[in-house]
Amino acid sequence: xxxxxxxxxxxxxLCLLGTRRPLSKRELRESIEAxxxxxxxxxxxxxxxxxxxxxxxxxxxxxxxxxxxxEVGYLARRDSNRLPxxxxxxxxxxxxxxxxxxxxxxxxxGAASGALQKLRAxxxxxxxxxxxxxxxxxxxxxVHEASFEPLMLACRDRRPVVFDYRKATxxxxxxxxxxxxxxxxWRGHWYLAGWDRDRGAERVFRLSRITxxxxxxxxxxxxxxxxxxxxxxxxxxxxGESADRxxxxxxxxxxxxxLRAKAARIRAAGEGWDELEIPYGxxxxxxxxxxxxxxxxxxxxxxxxxxxxxxxAVAKG
Numbered sequence: 001x002x003x004x005x006x007x008x009x010x011x012x013x014l015c016l017l018g019t020r021r022p023l024s025k026r027e028l029r030e031s032i033e034a035x036x037x038x039x040x041x042x043x044x045x046x047x048x049x050x051x052x053x054x055x056x057x058x059x060x061x062x063x064x065x066x067x068x069x070x071e072v073g074y075l076a077r078r079d080s081n082r083l084p085x086x087x088x089x090x091x092x093x094x095x096x097x098x099x100x101x102x103x104x105x106x107x108x109x110g111a112a113s114g115a116l117q118k119l120r121a122x123x124x125x126x127x128x129x130x131x132x133x134x135x136x137x138x139x140x141x142x143v144h145e146a147s148f149e150p151l152m153l154a155c156r157d158r159r160p161v162v163f164d165y166r167k168a169t170x171x172x173x174x175x176x177x178x179x180x181x182x183x184x185x186w187r188g189h190w191y192l193a194g195w196d197r198d199r200g201a202e203r204v205f206r207l208s209r210i211t212x213x214x215x216x217x218x219x220x221x222x223x224x225x226x227x228x229x230x231x232x233x234x235x236x237x238x239x240g241e242s243a244d245r246x247x248x249x250x251x252x253x254x255x256x257x258x259l260r261a262k263a264a265r266i267r268a269a270g271e272g273w274d275e276l277e278i279p280y281g282x283x284x285x286x287x288x289x290x291x292x293x294x295x296x297x298x299x300x301x302x303x304x305x306x307x308x309x310x311x312x313a314v315a316k317g
Contacts, residue, residue, distance in 0.1 A: 008034040012051050013060055017081065022065040022073025145207040148183070150214040151192055155180045158225075160197070160217040166209050171316045173211045178203070179221045182228065195223040206286075247280035248298040255294040285310060 011032045015023060029035040029044055038044035052074070056062055061080040065073050147163065154161045161180055166173035179195040189206055196203040251259060253272045260266060265277040275298070278284075285306035288295050297304040 004034065008032065008047075009051055009054060009058075012048075013055055013076070016055075016060070016062060016074060016076035017078060019075050022063070022067070022075045024071055024073050028074070145190060145210065147207050147210045147214045148190060150216070151180055151207070152183060154214070154216055155182055155192075158221055160219055160221065161214050162217055163214045164211045165205055166211055167313075171313060173209075176203075176205070177217070178205070179223055179225075181225055183207075195221070197222065245280040245300070246277050247284065247300060247303050249276050249278060249288065250274070250296040250298055251276050251291075252294040256291050259288075259291070259295070289314070 011034070012028065015028060015031050023031075025045070025048060028048065029038070035044055035048065038047055052062060059081075060076055062074055062076050063080075065075065067073060151161065153159075159180075160177065162175060162177050164173040165176045177197040178192070179197065180192055181194045182192075184191050184193065189208060192205045192207060194203065194205075195201075246264065249259070250269060250273050253268075253274055259276060259278060263276040263278050267275050269275045273296075280300070280303060285303055288297065288303075288307050289310045295307075297307050
């Protein structure tokens with residue numbers, strides 16, 4: 001139904017924009033297939049009036065003109081519906097081009113490519129190539145998870161979802177009922193922040209741990225949605241970006257460069273190992289597990305226990 005209406009509105013807009021003289025209702029009905037299929041004159045009149053109002057709400061300027069015979073006609077003059085010229089400088093165009101590159105691995109790659117072509121027409125310099133393999137700025141946000149697109153749409157439309165989720169410490173996935181707020185990318189991984197209905201609390205889910213399909217549910221959100229800044233802070237805190245303590249780990253020489261970049265202190269421990277003092281915040285245990293046998297937690301004891309529990313869960317499959 002939505003597609004049929006959108007097509008009908010598009011056809012009406014094209015007719016009104018393409019004519020050089022006002023078109024009567026009769027002429028519009030004979031030109032648009034959907035109007036020809038209207039069962040009666042009353043049905044057509046109601047449909048046409050709704051469509052005309054919808055186009056005006058979308059910004060199309062439709063004029064009503066009465067001819068000498070008293071017949072009313074409609075048209076949309078091109079000069080009244082022409083958009084103002086796009087005014088962006090070279091730096092702004094380059095930034096938008098780089099933003100288009102971010103999505104080159106997602107389902108939005110086609111739309112991003114089309115947007116880039118429009119930027120070229122609007123003044124993006126030819127020497128700025130955001131798809132250049134060796135450009136100085138090369139943002140990449142890989143999107144491999146099948147759950148990304150349905151969750152993105154659910155966040156946009158404010159629709160509750162249900163999915164199976166396997167925690168790092170669990171052997172089997174559990175069903176979760178979530179009101180999705182926003183998707184965030186941290187360290188190359190996508191996370192969903194939202195309201196967990198089963199636990200009655202705010203939670204963050206890593207998309208790579210979602211198994212099966214994401215299914216939308218009817219109904220409205222039951223919890224208030226925080227602003228964007230709050231959601232990003234939640235994801236950052238869960239992912240270990242907010243640290244209030246320090247941890248001491250042993251790291252194999254030549255490994256774990258992301259950990260080395262965050263270390264406050266590094267010293268050689270001998271026999272192919274280094275000792276690192278790194279910030280310790282929520283989510284550090286999940287990050288350390290990703291380095292497998294190249295990392296050994298020395299202290300604090302609670303972090304060591306959390307990492308051991310996660311490794312045992314992974315071993316159990």
